[in-house]
Amino acid sequence: MLAKVMLPVLGAAVLAAVYVINEGAVRVAVDEQKPGGTHLHLLLPAALVPAGMKLVPDEKLREATVQARPWLPTIEAASRELARLPDSDLVEVRDAREHVRIAKRGALLVIDVESPQETVHVSFPLRTAGEVARQLESLQPAS
Numbered sequence: 001m002l003a004k005v006m007l008p009v010l011g012a013a014v015l016a017a018v019y020v021i022n023e024g025a026v027r028v029a030v031d032e033q034k035p036g037g038t039h040l041h042l043l044l045p046a047a048l049v050p051a052g053m054k055l056v057p058d059e060k061l062r063e064a065t066v067q068a069r070p071w072l073p074t075i076e077a078a079s080r081e082l083a084r085l086p087d088s089d090l091v092e093v094r095d096a097r098e099h100v101r102i103a104k105r106g107a108l109l110v111i112d113v114e115s116p117q118e119t120v121h122v123s124f125p126l127r128t129a130g131e132v133a134r135q136l137e138s139l140q141p142a143s
Contacts, residue, residue: 024107024125031119046128050135065136072133079130083107 026049030040053061068075082090082104091102098115107127113120 024128026124026128027121029119029121033115033117033119037118046125049124049128050131053132053135061136062139065139068136072137075133076130076137079109079126079133082109083126 024046026042026044026046028040028042030038032038065072085104087103087105089101089103091100093100098113100114101110101112103110103112104126105123107125108123109126109129110123111121
């Protein structure tokens with residue numbers, strides 16, 4: 001009896017895990033260099049990003065959309081085209097105190113910033129950036 005109940009539950013869990021793995025993950029790591037500084041490390045399934053946008057209050061989402069609207073087609077096109085490229089460093093800036101690198105690694109856009117104050121690492125699937133841009137683009141301005 002227990003096996004009859006657990007088999008569908010296990011099957012659903014496996015399908016959910018495969019979906020999350022297929023969609024990739026968003027990784028954010030921020031480490032302040034001062035003693036007692038903040039160390040924030042998040043690893044979230046990328047599939048939660050578009051779904052999580054539905055939890056944002058409409059007025060806040062519309063405000064963000066108004067500000068981002070001129071860039072949304074560019075974000076969507078860039079994420080699609082970058083996905084076709086081989087792995088490469090896209091931008092690298094270094095001065096005496098800071099180092100910034102933006103790179104394409106596999107299906108991810110990777111952003112690393114190192115400074116005397118903090119080290120920041122952000123990576124996310126290019127597909128997620130395109131999906132978020134499409135979702136924001138579909139919102140109608142408040143009338």
